[in-house]
Amino acid sequence: MSALFATEPDLLAVARGWAADPTRWPVPLRFDPTSRWYARLAADDDHEVWALSWLPGQGTDLHDHGGSSGAFLVASGVLTEQTVSGAGLRPHLLAAGTGRRFGPRHVHMVTNRHSEPAVSVHVYRPALRRMTRYHLEAGRLRVTEVAEAGVAW
Incomplete structure (x- = not known):
């Protein structure tokens, strides 16, 4: 019976x-000294794939993925992902070769806190249509922006 359903x-x-x-x-990988570089590598009906490069000190704001599930893998370097835990943020160190899966309600920020550049590959299902950015104030998430595909990236 499982053969009837696409996995x-x-x-x-x-x-x-x-x-x-x-x-x-x-597209060739590149590093941008003024901001994180990113490029969409592939997209189909099921998911899309992005590559990101991170120079030391570059990172994201606290954000979600607009209801998309996903995963990311650190291809080289080391990234720190921070997730909301209680009233604060909990860091997770991700070295080259490690990654994580996340669901549609995942809120995080990712930063290169190390001295070497980093590269990561991100996959989203469905494709990103919006991302919400947040501030964590007194233990609560406060929306600061809703960014739309085709406008913000």
Whole structure:
């Protein structure tokens, strides 16, 4: 009976596959000294794949993925992901080769707090249409912006 249903790909496995072979990326990897660099590598009806580069000190605001589930894998370097835990943020160190899956309500911020550049591959299902940015104030998330695809990125 399970053969009747299409199985969804493991998004972390998809990220790992793209990270393993940057030669198949449709754009060359680059590093931007003024802001994080990112490029969409692939998109289909099921998911989309993005590559991001992070110089030391570059990072994101606290944000969600507009209802999309996803996964990301650190291809090189080290990134710190912070997630909301109680009234504060809890750091998770992610070295090259490690990653994580997340659901549609995941809120986090990611930063390169180390001295070497980092590269990561991100996969979202469905494709990103919006992202909400937050501030954490007195233990509560406060919306600061809702960014729309095609406008903000």
